[in-house]
Amino acid sequence: MxxxxxxxxxxxxxxxxxxxxxxxxxxxxxxxxxxxxxxxxxxxxxxxxxxxxxxxxxxxxxxxxxxxxxxxxxxxxxxxxxxxxxxxxxxxxxxxxxxxxDPRVVQQIEAAKREIIARAYAERLGEAVAKPANDEIARYYADKPALFKDRRIYSLQELSIEAKPEQFEAIRAKLSSSKTIAEFVEFLKGNGLHFAGNQAVRAAEQLPLASLDNIAKMKDGDSVLSPNPTGLTVLYLVGSRAQPVDEAQARPAIEAFLLNQRRAEAVQKDLKALRDSSKIEYVGKFAQPATAPASAPAVTAAPASDAPAPAASGLDPAAISKGMGLK
Incomplete structure (x- = not known):
């Protein structure tokens, strides 16, 4: 190891x-x-x-x-x-x-009490969930080569560029023709385009799972351009090195991830059943249907647990599920 x-x-x-x-x-x-x-x-x-x-x-x-x-x-x-x-x-x-x-203190105490009780309910429900079978673990390992068999450590540069839609094509063309990222950066500076840079070294499991397969296809020196709310984001692969994980090493992390996934699904299923069998009435301004803005932050009423998840050698189940991003 x-x-x-x-x-x-x-x-x-x-x-x-x-x-x-x-x-x-x-x-x-x-x-x-x-x-x-x-x-x-x-x-x-x-x-x-x-x-x-x-x-x-x-x-x-x-x-x-x-x-x-x-x-x-x-x-x-x-x-x-x-x-x-x-x-x-x-x-x-x-x-x-x-x-x-003090009313504010009382309110905080009550909120903490509700969260602890709801968390206890989720944990009790999760205790009844069966562990994943060996064939499920093996299948997950085989289905995620970028995480395990072909795992790599990536050195990445990220540039967040403020740009208008009419500038996108010129930026894309210059990125494609630039021999180095430094040459591309000089182009941005010369054209008065504001940008912020970030560099990080990340293992495969520390990247967003939804993006990992695309990043795994990149070769050293490749770059990817994607839109963001204020313009474009460039992801540049400075370099990478192979650091595979065999199935025996990955097994504890995969088992923990699949088990946590099942527990979350069990809680959601039970909550849905409780909602369906209960009378819930929205009052006042909440009685009117409304669509939350896309940028609204997610709110967690009661986390299932704040205990650290187990990890196999070089693998964190929490990171496998959502990644840590580049920031």
């Missing part, structure tokens, strides 16, 4: 998770008990005025820290405890000032 693969593999769910949690719990108990084996284990880690901070609170925070090693658990537990003490002091002062009754 290459160094890159090893680095990316660190995002895998830790197979030593049970041992890690045990080490975390032990470390936190040492914090709570002062390490004295003769004392009875206490669930209280600290007292802040009349309030207690418990071992369970510390464990909850530690379990949400990705990449925490067992040998780091004790130090991490002490750091978490200090942060919780600061938090408790702030909470006590806020309550003293009756900030917990």
């Amino acid at each position: 290459t160094r890159t693969m090893k680095q990316m593999a660190k995002r895998l769910i830790n197979p030593r998770a049970p041992q890690l949690l045990a080490a975390v719990a032990t470390a936190v108990l040492l914090v709570a008990c002062g390490g004295d084996k003769g004392d009875k284990a206490s669930q209280t880690a600290a007292k802040v005025n009349k309030e207690e901070i418990t071992v369970h609170q510390i464990n909850f925070v530690l379990q949400r820290q990705p990449g925490l090693k067992p040998e780091q658990a004790e130090a991490a537990g002490r750091q978490v405890l200090e942060r919780l003490i600061d938090q408790e002091l702030a909470v006590q002062k806020a309550q003293e000032q009756k900030l917990d009754r």
